Every structure is written in structure tokens, then in C-alpha cells.
Amino acid sequence: MTFYQQLEQHYKKMAKLEHLAAICRWDQATMMPEGGNQARSEALAELAVLHHQQATDIKLKVWFSEVDREPLSKEQRASVIEMKRQWQQANLLPSDLVEAQSLAANKCEHAWRSQRGKNDWQSYSTNLEKVVKLARQEAQIRADATGLSRYDALLDLYEPGMTSKQLDILFDEVKSWLPELIEQIQEKQIHDQVILPLGPFPVAQQQQLSLAMMEKLGFDFNHGRLDISTHPFCGGVPTDVRITTRYDENDFTSALMGVIHETGHARYEQGLPEKWSGLPVGKARSMGIHESQSLFFEMQISRSENFIELIAPAAAEQFNRIDDPAITAENLTLLNTRVTPGYIRVDADEVTYPAHVILRYEIERDLINGHINVADIPELWDRKMSEYLGLSTKGNFTDGCMQDIHWSFGSFGYFPSYTLGAMYAAQFMAAMSKEMNVANLIRERNLQPIFNWLDRHVWKRGSTVSTEQILIDATGESLNASYFKEHLIARYLN
């Protein structure tokens, strides 16, 4: 066996452990009775230890130095690059830091669950300070190894190749037009008569509607399924993708749009290159690209008037509400494109969402780089919320800087992925639209050409090239925020 073959074998074995972990985590969130949690968590922790042992196996050092001398194809070179990325990341952190982080994150997250409701920033910030301190240590170690800045070294874990220098340019541009755009849209929408559909919408029927839409969107039910969990997610493995949602009997659109969002994630996973199955190079490229697919399905396709014309009759029939004026394409379109600045990111609409992300990005960047401290967060949060969305969060930590779970469990550098995803999605749609009349295809219920484009330009590329290269090959240029702006103007101001 060549060294390359040995590396492939090694990483494919690790993927099998990842497979088992993914299914058991899915089960934990969807099927497991509460009483099984302790043993399950311990079993998964043990698997993580075994996985880490394999990821840092001493043999790998030799193999990586030898493999460079072997004659490899271009794709195999890319494969080795991704293996090395994973290997270097796995080896960087001393195990006492990992353990300290895990303990601090568990403590902070657990306490956050009750502190948030009590608006108790004082107690929360004590825990968060420890989490931030350790995250800075991690960032420093990663920065030393990569030559990146501290924050960029964390960002790179989720969005390889992206830097805060680029993000500053992109986000500053968005900030330059977003507040005015929001105002204009609100003015335009002020006289819209939106009817709120009145529940109950039984779970069984919502589920049927969700499954029907998943089918329309090409979800492969031979390689995946839909279930229920408290926090919706896309899990499992590419050959068996598990997506989840939660149903609210008073509001069927929230679960439906959630399922469509997860279906976008799922189709990316289901469409990853089989040829590289089980290898790092065969995995999804980045969190931002992943989000671009869910947002392409949710925002670009499904919140379009043409697709809602498909949803409305299906929903009316499913709920036996053929004559309900709330369940018409026209009303559902108004409902699904309503823009309202609010405090809560996860409830935000497509237009105000970037403001939430940019605010968090600016704060976490300065926090990790050491330019601000935990104590500075509330004031900064309040000032930026006022500036970007015209809302004050003074003294309101619950709906302000304590609303997200991310920082509590030590995840810094993830937030930008959401808005990068929205931008990638808009840029993909703009490029796709040069090759086909997307609106017509949706109107004709002929989505296959759309999926084929995504499959060719995104899904089947896996991680064989950089995110930048995916963008250039698919759209002819690097990430350009103007496509996102044009999308918003076209949808909300025309």
C-alpha cells in the first residue's frame, strides 16, 4: 500500500466512528427517553476519545511526510490537504485545555439556561469570562500555528480561508445600505393587509405537508428521514441524512420553512461526492457554504412568490381549508416576506438577519482579539442594536446579549457563516439565472435543472477546492455582497 492509500484507509475508519456518533446523537435528540441520557453521553464521550486517538495517531506524522513524495493526482493532493488540515487541528490543543474548555462551557451553558430567563447578566458574565479566557488561549495557539490573527484562527475552523479583513469589507458594505433598506421596506409594507392563519394545525397534517414539500425539493427518502426534536438540525451521514423540526399547532409556516431550510442542508449532504465518501475532501466545504444551501432552498426558492403558489394549495388541502383567505398564495407571500426589526436573531426575517450577525461578529472579533472584555458587551450590544435596527436593549440582557447559546459553549467565529451563507446563496442564484429562467422553472414545477446546477457547482465539489474556488467556478467571481443587496431589493422593493 502506498502512503496515500494508508491515509485513505485511516480516515475512512475514522469516518465510520463519526457515522456511529452521528446516529447516536440523532437518537439522543429525537428518540431517547430522558433516563437514557447519562449513559448515552458517557458512551459518546468515550467514542470521542477513540476518535481523537485516531486523529492524532503518531503514524500520521510519518505518512504525511512520506506522502508528499508520492505521485498523486490533483484530486489526491486536495485530499491530502484536507486530511492535513484535520490532523493539524486535532493535534494543536493540549488535552488539559480541551478539558478545561469542556468544563467551563458545560458550566456556563447549563447556568445560562436559567440565568437568561432571570436577566442575570452579573452571574452569567462570571462564567462567560472563563469561557472567553480559554477561547483566547485556544485562539492564540491556533494563531501561532497558522500565522492568522487570533479571531481569524477560530473563524478558519468554520469558514476556511475567510478572514476578518474580508468580513470587515463585506459587512461594512452591508451596513452602509441595510438600515435605509429596512426603513424603505417597512414603509412599503406599512399598508399590507396580512392575515395570520388561525390554528390549530394538527401535527400529523403539518408533517404530511412537510414530507410533501421535501419530496418536491428532491429529498432522497431512501437516504434520510424527517423527525421531531426540540432544536431543529440536520444530522446523520450522507447515506442517511436525518433532519428534524418542531411543530407549533398555532403556526404551520414556521415548521414548514424550517423543514425546507433543513432540506437544503440535507440535499448538500446527500449530494456530496460518493467517490470521496468517508474522506475529509468528500465533506461539506464550510459552514457558510452549508448555510448557503439551506438558505438557497428556504430564501431563494421557497419564499419566492412562485414557490409559495405551490405551497398554498397544498397547505389548504392538507388542513382542509380550501376557502381560508389566510392560506392563499398572496397572503402567504406577504406573511413570508414581512420585515420587522426585532430583538431575537432566530426569529429575524431575511432582511434584518444580517444586522444581528454583524453585531455579533464585531463583538466576538474584538473580544477574542483582546480589544474589549466581557464587561463591555452589554453597552456595545445596546449601541449597535440602536444603530443597526433602531432598538434599545438597555438593561434587557434576556433579549439582548444573553439570547444565544453559542458564546456560552465557547463557539466563537461561527456567527458570520449565517450571513456569508445568505450572500453565497444570492450570488449562486444570480449566476444560475444567467443560465436558466429560474422563476419560470419554479412556476412549471420543474426544479430539476436548479438542483442539477447546485449539484454540479456545489454539492459534488465537496472539499476538493477552496470556498473561493467554488465561488469563482460557479459564478465567475469571488464573494460579492452586491448580489445579496440586489436580491433583497428585487424581492422587497419591487
Added chain:
Amino acid sequence: MTFYQQLEQHYKKMAKLEHLAAICRWDQATMMPEGGNQARSEALAELAVLHHQQATDIKLKVWFSEVDREPLSKEQRASVIEMKRQWQQANLLPSDLVEAQSLAANKCEHAWRSQRGKNDWQSYSTNLEKVVKLARQEAQIRADATGLSRYDALLDLYEPGMTSKQLDILFDEVKSWLPELIEQIQEKQIHDQVILPLGPFPVAQQQQLSLAMMEKLGFDFNHGRLDISTHPFCGGVPTDVRITTRYDENDFTSALMGVIHETGHARYEQGLPEKWSGLPVGKARSMGIHESQSLFFEMQISRSENFIELIAPAAAEQFNRIDDPAITAENLTLLNTRVTPGYIRVDADEVTYPAHVILRYEIERDLINGHINVADIPELWDRKMSEYLGLSTKGNFTDGCMQDIHWSFGSFGYFPSYTLGAMYAAQFMAAMSKEMNVANLIRERNLQPIFNWLDRHVWKRGSTVSTEQILIDATGESLNASYFKEHLIARYLN
């Protein structure tokens, strides 16, 4: 750490891998879409390799030799004995034999699925011969290591401590009274007017009925759940026991009795000693004892007239058939105690079942010991079926010697567990009945004292003592087939 503590830590780690395998196997049988099977099987195979590596870890040899010099409690000694049992078994077989067995079994089982329907003994026997040849090799290796006969060395894997010498005595006794007993019961039942309940019985309502009965039987839903699979089983882990059934819309009793059977298995698992959780000594004692618990729940408790008086109104209400004469306690009792000799073991009633098991036992014993060959099976099968149940299977391989999956996948020595379980269950009931009026307790819907007895005498003992010792401590004597006979006479001839 002492050597004993190191051993405990090692085996508890292995139990965590077993946990993940159990959940992923459950998922494979209940949730997984077909397209996920290949990757799942490979992932589970990889986990089995890791588990085998740990089970045969070279360190164990040293630890086992050192631990004998440590001061251990009686229970810790028992714990070491069970670890050693597992360790020795894991080390015995050369990996090329294990691989050859796996290949031969897969081939034979796969082909069997179509050959059985075609009654194609000729082709099937060619594959089976290879499976038997390898099973004999395994048996020889195990026999050399244990000093047991070849067949007994395999039997010992499922029913530690049991020998064919004992089985011959027990089963010969059963054979001495069973054919006549069956005849007498059939004569007695000949004029019974049994009404077959007429479907459809919707799956959702059958499920509700099953869950209600599980609750009555003390299933802990905080540590387990009920789902659907093609072949019913009890899986998962003690903190999260997963039982399954399959529903037939034309016959609600089959799923119901199946669920009650699996509930017996489940309560044993849920009742295993927490103190020894994750260690071999904390596991179920044997397949026979496991079956004794499922049969105690199904046969001893639930097919009794008194329990059926509880089932009948619940079923009538669930299916909205309050006045259905087929769903009365009287009719359901007749239905659930009907005795009819038939070809198929899995469809057999409580009385004729042992005949199916004894026949298989006698054939597999002589086959593994080399006294007969695969080619001799059909004739022996036919002769024994005629002798024990008065049925001829001449030329009918489909409903004769090709009906079970066990031998196809190389499982020899398992069949006796079924009837040992029935005998243990009857003996437990006889002993329990000396301490309490079981029939009255069932009539008063007060099952807790029954469960407490089983918990104390069986569940909480785990594998801390031998099967023989469990029997003696619980019932005052070794296994004695006469309790089973008395149970059958009391239920079917009085």
C-alpha cells in the same frame, strides 16, 4: 489503581462501545432507510473490530494474573470470573476462522432467503455444509480449551454451565409425557367454540393497547421505548431498553402477546444491578434465564385467565368493540391457550413448542459432535416430527428443516434456551406461589409483589452467581422439568 480497578475501567469502556452498537443496530432495524444499510453495516463492523481489539488487549493477560493476588470481595471475585469468561472466549478463535465463518454464514443466510421458498434443499445443503464444517472447527477449539464436548462448548456460550448430559435427561423426560399430553389436550379442546376476532384492528390502536399493557407490566418508559421492526426483538441498553413488534391488522393478539414477551426481556434488562452496570457480572445471566423472563411475562402471567380478564375489556374499549363476542375474556382465553401441532416453531403454542426445540437440539448436537452429517438432517427431521407431533415433513423442506435462520448463520447451541426458559419460568412461578397467591394478585391488579420477587431473585443478581445458583436460591432446587409439566397440566387439563 489496583489491577481490579484497571479491569473494571477497561470493561466499562468496552460497554460504552457496546452501547453505541446496540443503539445503531436498533436504528438499523427500526428507523434507517434501506439506502443507509451498506454504510451502517460497515460502521458497525469497524466498531466490532475496535471492540475485539479491546477484548483481546495484551494488557489483560497481565492484569488477570495479577488480580488473583489482590484481596477481593466475593462479588468482585465473581466479577473477575465473568471478565475472564469473556476474555477467554474473545481470545480463542483465530481471526481467519472468524472471517471464514462470517463469509460462509452471510452466503448461506442470504441464499436461504430465496432457497427456502423454493424448497431447494439441494442447493441450501451445500452452503450449510460449509457452515457446519466451520462450526465444528470452532467447537473443537472451544472444546480443547474448556474440556467440554464439542457441542457443549457451543452450548456454553448461550447457557453457561449447562451440558448436553443434563439436557438429555431433561428433554428425555419431557419426551416421555409430551406426546400423550398433547393428545389429551387436543381431545379436551375438540369441542371448544373459539371465535376468531375479525379485523381490521388499526395499528395505532394496537399500539395504544400494547403501551397500556407494557405500563401494567411495569415497563419503565423513562428507560426504554416500543417501536416497529420486521423481526421483533429486545435491544438497546439497560438504561434505555428498545423493544419492537410488528402489527398484523387482522390479528391483534399476535402483536400484543409479542409485546408482552419482549416486555419480560425488557424488565430483566431494566432490573439488572446498577451497581455492576457496564461490567460482565452486571449482565443477564444466560439466554435461558432471559427467555425465562419473557416467558414468565407472556406464558405464566399474561396467558392466564386472570390476566386475560384484564386484557379483554382494555382491548374491547381500544378497538371500540364493547359487544364483540370474540373480544371477551372467555373467548380470548380459549384463543390464547389453543393447542395445535404444526410445522412451524415460531407459530407453535406453549405445549407443542418444546417438541420443536428438542428435535432441533438432538439434530444439532449430533451434527456438531460429528455423529451425523448435513445430508442426514431431512430424514431425521421427518422421523422426529412424526414421532413428537405426528406430522410428516417428507419432501417439505420449506416447512421442515429449512424454516429457521439459526443454523444458516452458524448459530448452534442456542435452541435449547427456549425450552430451558419455559422450564425456569414454570419453576420460578411454583416457588413464587409458595410465598404469595399469584392468581389473586393478578385478579386484584396488584402485580408489584410479583415483580419484586423476580427483581430480587433474578434481575438484581445479574451474573454474580451461576444459573444453577440462581435456581437454587430462588426455588430451593436445581432445574426440575416437573414444574413445567405441572404448569401445562394445570392450565390445559383442569
